[in-house]
Amino acid sequence: MLIFDAHLDLAFNAVDWNRDLRMDLAEIRAQERILKLTDHGRGTGTVSFPELRKGGIGMGVGTLFARVEQQINHPFGCTTTEACYAVAMSHVNYYRAMEKSGWMRNIRTRGELQQHAIDFQTNPRHTPFGYVLSMECADAVLHPDNIREWYELGLRAIGLTHYGANRYGGGTRSEVGLSADAVPLLRNIEDLGIALDLTHLSDPSFWQVADRFNGRVLASHQNARKFCDWQRQFSDAQISFVIERKGVIGMSLDVAMLQPGWVRGVSTPEVTLLNVVENIDHICQLAGNAKNVGIGSDLDGGYGYEQTPTDLNTIADLHKIPELLSKRGYSTSDVEAVMHGNWLRFFSEVLPA
Numbered sequence: 001m002l003i004f005d006a007h008l009d010l011a012f013n014a015v016d017w018n019r020d021l022r023m024d025l026a027e028i029r030a031q032e033r034i035l036k037l038t039d040h041g042r043g044t045g046t047v048s049f050p051e052l053r054k055g056g057i058g059m060g061v062g063t064l065f066a067r068v069e070q071q072i073n074h075p076f077g078c079t080t081t082e083a084c085y086a087v088a089m090s091h092v093n094y095y096r097a098m099e100k101s102g103w104m105r106n107i108r109t110r111g112e113l114q115q116h117a118i119d120f121q122t123n124p125r126h127t128p129f130g131y132v133l134s135m136e137c138a139d140a141v142l143h144p145d146n147i148r149e150w151y152e153l154g155l156r157a158i159g160l161t162h163y164g165a166n167r168y169g170g171g172t173r174s175e176v177g178l179s180a181d182a183v184p185l186l187r188n189i190e191d192l193g194i195a196l197d198l199t200h201l202s203d204p205s206f207w208q209v210a211d212r213f214n215g216r217v218l219a220s221h222q223n224a225r226k227f228c229d230w231q232r233q234f235s236d237a238q239i240s241f242v243i244e245r246k247g248v249i250g251m252s253l254d255v256a257m258l259q260p261g262w263v264r265g266v267s268t269p270e271v272t273l274l275n276v277v278e279n280i281d282h283i284c285q286l287a288g289n290a291k292n293v294g295i296g297s298d299l300d301g302g303y304g305y306e307q308t309p310t311d312l313n314t315i316a317d318l319h320k321i322p323e324l325l326s327k328r329g330y331s332t333s334d335v336e337a338v339m340h341g342n343w344l345r346f347f348s349e350v351l352p353a
């Protein structure tokens with residue numbers, strides 16, 4: 001079954017972490033162990049192009065990821081907005097290079113989206129990974145009008161914030177709302193028809209966006225607060241808002257978003273893919289149907305299998321989810337909707353003709 005994964009930091013892994021994603025995962029892991037790389041997530045990667053193909057993950061969202069971080073030498077951070085811009089541009093160029101060598105295909109229009117789904121289902125072994133370009137947080141947008149340059153480069157979805165606050169507002173683990181610069185940026189995002197990713201907004205930012213943004217919204221990698229009660233997850237009111245706006249919520253495989261009390265680097269995973277199914281079912285119960293939930297795995301988003309459900313060793317294990325949904329009583333058409341159909345519908349409505 002075709003799987004659409006709405007959140008993959010492929011360029012971050014390839015450029016910032018120097019991974020050759022064309023290699024088998026076992027080789028990537030071994031290489032990092034030989035090099036004695038000790039950052040969280042090194043030697044335990046779960047994503048490579050061969051592994052995506054093995055799991056039937058034929059398309060998804062590829063991110064540009066750079067954020068301003070005051071602390072010098074933070075593993076994810078840049079000191080200036082200009083450096084974020086440069087890093088995100090390098091991510092665009094990584095994707096371009098992979099397109100040239102036939103491993104990836106950029107999806108910018110509705111027609112390209114539909115054609116890619118057909119190509120993958122007809123010939124999964126020889127179809128490149130199709131990706132919609134997104135930006136995890138807007139730190140690389142130099143000023144509100146600079147969003148146009150990114151749109152021209154193919155950007156079709158964007159989040160405003162990541163962890164902490166940036167120039168556009170408060171993100172995860174922050175209690176502040178939007179800044180003045182967010183107002184013209186949101187207007188430009190709406191005018192250009194870029195989808196707004198609500199993942200990583202603080203609660204005050206979320207509800208301010210809800211009040212003033214009238215474009216299309218999604219939550220690319222986002223679980224329910226009901227099962228893991230801290231601010232990174234959505235409350236039922238937030239989930240219901242996304243449903244009302246005909247958005248889709250992507251289930252994340254990061255155990256920090258599934259297991260209550262998780263402490264990075266200290267806890268060990270106790271949850272399984274059944275906990276992901278629990279989240280899927282919760283959203284379907286709130287919606288009254290299976291149209292607003294999909295997959296947004298966030299695998300290799302700064303961690304590896306030491307921070308994923310115990311029955312997921314590589315991204316190919318996502319293919320176990322359909323069977324778990326069937327056992328839970330979901331019909332074949334609902335399972336297909338969750339695994340790819342909802343994202344295909346959402347992006348076919350959002351992407352330009």
Ligand SMILES: [Zn+2]
Pocket residue numbers: 136200221298301
């Ligand atoms: Zn994220």
